[in-house]
Amino acid sequence: MHLYLHIPFCKQACHYCDFHFSTSLSQKSALVDALCTEIGLQKNYLPNQPLETIYFGGGTPSLLTESELEQLLATIHAQFTVSSTAEITLEANPDDLSAEKLQMLRRYVNRLSIGIQTFDEATLRWMNRAHTATEAEACVGLAREAGLENMSVDLIYGIPNRDSLRWQADLQNVLSLNVPHISAYALTIEPDTAFGRWQKKGKFPPADEALAAEQFEELTKALTEAGYEHYEISNFARPAHYARHNTAYWQRRAYLGIGPSAHSYNGHSRQYNIANNARYIADIQQGKLPATVEELTTADQVNEYLLTGLRTQWGCSLAELNTLLGKDFAQAQEQDLKAMYASGWLINDGDQLWLSQAGKLFADRVAATLFVEE
Incomplete structure (x- = not known):
């Protein structure tokens, strides 16, 4: 951890x-x-x-x-x-x-x-x-x-x-x-x-x-x-x-963030602490966690994987996307995937989606194009 x-x-x-x-x-x-x-x-x-x-x-x-x-x-x-x-x-x-x-x-x-x-x-x-x-x-x-x-x-x-x-x-x-x-x-x-x-x-x-x-x-x-x-x-x-x-x-592993403005992730939710030193200290001294918790939806988990995974040399696994989405990702996002392949920014290497060298300049745009909705 x-x-x-x-x-x-x-x-x-x-x-x-x-x-x-x-x-x-x-x-x-x-x-x-x-x-x-x-x-x-x-x-x-x-x-x-x-x-x-x-x-x-x-x-x-x-x-x-x-x-x-x-x-x-x-x-x-x-x-x-x-x-x-x-x-x-x-x-x-x-x-x-x-x-x-x-x-x-x-x-x-x-x-x-x-x-x-x-x-x-x-x-x-x-x-x-x-x-x-x-x-x-x-x-x-x-x-x-x-x-x-x-x-x-x-x-x-x-x-x-x-x-x-x-x-x-x-x-x-x-x-x-x-x-x-x-x-x-x-x-x-x-x-x-x-x-x-x-x-x-x-x-x-x-x-x-x-x-x-x-x-x-x-x-x-x-x-x-x-x-x-x-x-x-x-x-x-x-x-x-x-x-x-x-x-x-x-790689979406669980982590704990301590301190004002720090974020944490446990696989199914995120939480983030208040970004104010005095209020953070006051709450902690009273035994309260000054954190907001956000439960992650299916779409949140898929989209976060796209946003982070595409930035790396490991890319995104279509099998993992299918598991997170609960259905065939490539089929659900067929038109957007075709558009990204045609742009030359995204490469499909069997099970993996990768950014091309040119695509690295547009990583967030590529991921946002492939985002799913609930």
Whole structure:
């Protein structure tokens, strides 16, 4: 089984981020206590099986102190059986990863997910990132020196009004680091972000889909030629270095999310916690779970499988779709499937549905076209 903990604090707000977080750290200690309490309240949510992955996400989990991290992991071990081979990931910003901090982290986690985003100083400032280009390049070497070889770094592409030479430089820099895992995401402009508000006022350029598509192709070519496996649209890994935790999401395995805004899934329902730190803490202190539960319909389960499965190298099994739907999926969606085959975006390889290379640019559109209704 799989456990996610949301650490909703950041030093400053990145202009593109719409995840739940606060830049005030005044409630951090109280929230860590609440996370520990929620772990106890939710201990029976998952089947009684060992945890295979633990993931500290955010926000910026690298803001946790050693005592806070120790408190959280001690609580997890007290409430769950943790596999001896569990993947324990912590998201981190480069500016937090001093040699001393990395030596501490090594005692508690075995994988880092580092939010580099770009190696270009001007772009980092424009995004309002807290780290510098120098820190972005140095942190990977410091992590290796600390013994944390298993790491992933994040990149962002499709940034408007940014010449292609900067993207090419980002690709060259990330390849020079030779990390085992790379995640790369197209810049999306969400309404409730600084970029979104600027765009509404006409002060920010619209998303450049052609630029994003061109850079995605360059990304895919460069990383696959360098020996990375493109196992999910936004994720590339050396063999045997797939992100086990995120793969669990894409393969619809049960997971428990702890903390404000965290989501959970148990196979037949989803639940999601309130995205408000003060209200989350208050409810947990009263022994209440601040969660909304959504029972999944047949259509929900089929559509979620399409949405997640088509993003991966494993695709979607028609046999599994038949089982979820309770009837022949190919027959029920015959016209839409024909349209997707004709577009060249979708491939039928016997029992499997796969996205073509061109189709990876339109994954959500392909999945939405194939969605079923109750």
